[in-house]
Amino acid sequence: MIEVTADKLLLLVSSTILLSYVGGLLYKKTKIPDIIWVLLFGIVLGPVLDVFDKDLFLSISPLMSTVALSIILFDAGINVDIKMLEKTLLKSMVLALATFTAVVLSMGLLLPYILPSSFNFKQAMLLGAMVGGTSTLAVFGIIGGIERLIPRIESTKVILMMESVVSDPICIITSVTIIRMIMLPDVSLGESILEIMTIFILSSCMGFIVGLIWAEVLNRMRGRSLNYIVTLAILFPVYIASERIIGEGGGTMAALVFGLTITNYRYLVRKIGIDRNLKIDKTQIRKFHDEMTFFIKAFFFVYIGLIVTISLEYAKLGMLIIGVILVIRFIVATLVGRTLDFTREELVLTRLIFAQGLPAFVMSQLPFIFDPHRSYFLEPEIYPNLCMPIVLGTVLIAAIAGPLIAQRQLKGRENGKNHRNPPQPLDGSGREGPGQEP
Numbered sequence: 001m002i003e004v005t006a007d008k009l010l011l012l013v014s015s016t017i018l019l020s021y022v023g024g025l026l027y028k029k030t031k032i033p034d035i036i037w038v039l040l041f042g043i044v045l046g047p048v049l050d051v052f053d054k055d056l057f058l059s060i061s062p063l064m065s066t067v068a069l070s071i072i073l074f075d076a077g078i079n080v081d082i083k084m085l086e087k088t089l090l091k092s093m094v095l096a097l098a099t100f101t102a103v104v105l106s107m108g109l110l111l112p113y114i115l116p117s118s119f120n121f122k123q124a125m126l127l128g129a130m131v132g133g134t135s136t137l138a139v140f141g142i143i144g145g146i147e148r149l150i151p152r153i154e155s156t157k158v159i160l161m162m163e164s165v166v167s168d169p170i171c172i173i174t175s176v177t178i179i180r181m182i183m184l185p186d187v188s189l190g191e192s193i194l195e196i197m198t199i200f201i202l203s204s205c206m207g208f209i210v211g212l213i214w215a216e217v218l219n220r221m222r223g224r225s226l227n228y229i230v231t232l233a234i235l236f237p238v239y240i241a242s243e244r245i246i247g248e249g250g251g252t253m254a255a256l257v258f259g260l261t262i263t264n265y266r267y268l269v270r271k272i273g274i275d276r277n278l279k280i281d282k283t284q285i286r287k288f289h290d291e292m293t294f295f296i297k298a299f300f301f302v303y304i305g306l307i308v309t310i311s312l313e314y315a316k317l318g319m320l321i322i323g324v325i326l327v328i329r330f331i332v333a334t335l336v337g338r339t340l341d342f343t344r345e346e347l348v349l350t351r352l353i354f355a356q357g358l359p360a361f362v363m364s365q366l367p368f369i370f371d372p373h374r375s376y377f378l379e380p381e382i383y384p385n386l387c388m389p390i391v392l393g394t395v396l397i398a399a400i401a402g403p404l405i406a407q408r409q410l411k412g413r414e415n416g417k418n419h420r421n422p423p424q425p426l427d428g429s430g431r432e433g434p435g436q437e438p
Contacts, residue, residue, distance in 0.1 A: 008051070012045070012052070012302070013299065015041070016298050016299050019034075019041055019298075020034045020038050020294070021034075022037075023037040034141075034144075035138075035145070035297070035298075035395070035399055036396065036399055036400065038298050038299075038301045038305070039305045039395065039396075040305065041302055042303065042304060042305020042306045042308075043306075043308055045302075045305070046307065046308065047308055047309065047310050054306065054309075057303060057306050058307055061307075061362060064300065064303055065359070065362055066239060066240065066243075066251070067236075067296065068297075068300050069137070069168070069239070069251065069252055069255070070235055070236055070238075070239040070251065070255045071232075071289070071292055071296050072140055072296060072297065073252050073256040073259070074235050074255045074258060074259040074289065075259065075289045075290070075293040076136070076140070076161050076165070076256055077256040077257065077258060077259025077260035077261075077263070078259040078285060078289060080260055080264075081154065082260065084154055084155060084158050085158055085162065085260075087155065088158045088159045088162065090340065091159050091336070091342065092158070092159050092163045092166060095163050095332070095333065095336050095350060096133060096134075096162075096163040096164075096166040096167045097166075098335075098336055099132065099133070099328065099332045099333075099354070100129075100132040100167065100171070100174075103131065104125050104129050105128070107124050107125060107127050107128030107132075107321070107324075108121050108124045108125035109121075110124070110324065111127065112124055114317070114320075115317075115382075118379050119382075122178060122181060122182050123182065126175060126178045126182070127387075129174040129175040130360050130364055131321070131325065131356050131387065131391075131394075132167075132171060132174075133163075133164070133166075133167025133168065133170055133171040133356075133359075134160070134163055134164040134167050134354055134355060135167075135168070135357025135359055136161070136164040136165055136167075136357070137297065138164075138356065138357035138394075138395050138398070139161060139163075139164045140293075140297060141301065141399070142353060142355060142395075142399045142402065143157055143160060143161070144297075146349070146403045149403050149404075149406075149407045150345075150349075150403070150407055153345060153349065155343065155345075156343075156345055159346060160349065160350065160353055163350075165252055165253065165256050169199060169203075169250060169252055170249070171360075171363065173195060173199060173247065173248060173249045174196070175363045175366055176366065177195070179366055179367065179371075182377075183371065183376050196249075198246075198247070199247040199248075199250045199253075200250075200253055202242075202250065203247075203252075203253040203254040204253050204254070204257045206241070206242050206246065206257075207238065207242070207255065207256065207257030207261065208261050210238050210258055210261075211257060211261025211265075212261055212265070212268075212269070214231065214234055214258070214262060215262045215280060218231075218262070218278075219279055219280060222280070228288045235258065238251075238254050238258050239254060242255075263280070263285070265278050265280065266278065304357070304361070307361070308388050308392060309385065310388075311385060311389075314385045314386055314388070314389055315389045317389075318386055318390045319389065319393060321386065321390055322389075322390055322393040322397070325354070325390075325394070326354065326394075330351050333347065333350040334347070348409045348410055349402075352398065352405055353402050354394060355391075355395045355397075355399070356390060356395070357391060360387045361391065363383075363387075364383040364386075365383075365384060366383075367380035367383055368380050368381075
């Protein structure tokens with residue numbers, strides 16, 4: 001029996017890699033991203049044919065979350081242009097916070113009227129906290145498809161990635177805090193906000209310090225084989241330590257800053273008054289982690305398909321919630337974009353790309369974990385039942401419709417059509433306005 005299970009798992013891994021690779025090759029013809037093919041593949045093998053036991057994969061959810069988030073965020077860190085990050089960080093944080101706040105409050109007001117037997121205001125806000133932010137893994141996969149249709153989206157890519165990085169810990173910490181507020185009414189909102197800020201700052205400091213030390217180690221070890229696979233042996237403890245010591249949600253920021261520090265060492269240490277030049281083969285480390293990320297991204301979406309529960313009743317309610325969330329996103333992105341002077345490309349894509357992922361699934365299990373006797377949550381199963389269609393729906397809409405709509409809206413940007421403001425030269429060099437790449 002064990003050998004059969006091992007064979008199945010190995011065939012699943014092999015099929016996932018091949019399907020994702022072929023899906024990427026066929027993207028220009030089919031306009032269907034590779035993540036959709038592997039997602040559907042997982043659904044067929046899981047709920048449809050029941051080839052794999054759903055409970056087996058649900059049991060490894062914490063492992064999947066740790067491995068996937070740490071590697072994806074480290075990869076994002078080593079590939080981020082630090083100067084571009086400085087320009088877009090404010091946009092990312094404001095967009096993430098504004099969207100999250102609007103979704104949480106909207107769910108708190110809407111769901112008690114739709115399902116009064118299942119939700120009160122705080123319990124509805126909890127669902128909003130679970131689905132109020134974008135998933136790093138989902139956004140990472142969707143951006144890959146967008147880049148095939150729309151070239152040179154560097155600033156928008158950084159905004160969306162950083163928004164998802166900010167969203168993950170906010171969603172996790174807020175969900176835990178709302179549960180504590182339901183079970184312990186004396187927990188204040190001010191304490192929750194302070195906790196979120198503390199986790200962000202301390203986890204960033206941890207990633208930065210370890211990144212500085214490891215960059216020095218890589219410099220001394222250059223020329224030796226296996227240098228960069230050993231980096232994973234440092235990455236996972238950094239992620240786990242940040243989660244356990246600093247607080248839930250801190251691992252995402254620590255992994256991102258760790259990668260960012262390694263590949264931007266000289267720029268960052270100069271900011272603190274140190275002039276030191278290290279020789280790190282950025283091309284090699286990025287190439288290695290590109291392949292690692294490809295595999296993790298592909299298997300993550302198969303994993304979602306395998307654990308999904310298909311229910312017509314919850315699918316209908318989930319579609320209604322998706323509609324509300326997408327309208328909120330459009331309004332918030334428009335207001336934030338106009339306030340912070342987003343470029344046309346940034347405005348269009350941030351309106352359209354909003355997808356949940358594994359963190360929503362993980363958080364949907366929290367009412368079971370915190371209240372196993374159903375003393376405060378009489379219907380805790382409603383959270384995973386609703387999160388499933390919401391995650392699947394937002395991923396499918398963002399991955400298929402988002403890039404096609406964005407391409408159509410941005411088609412005339414080269415000659416200035418459909419642009420909120422005509423491009424203005426910065427310095428007489430012919431470059432376009434702020435945020436545009438030359």
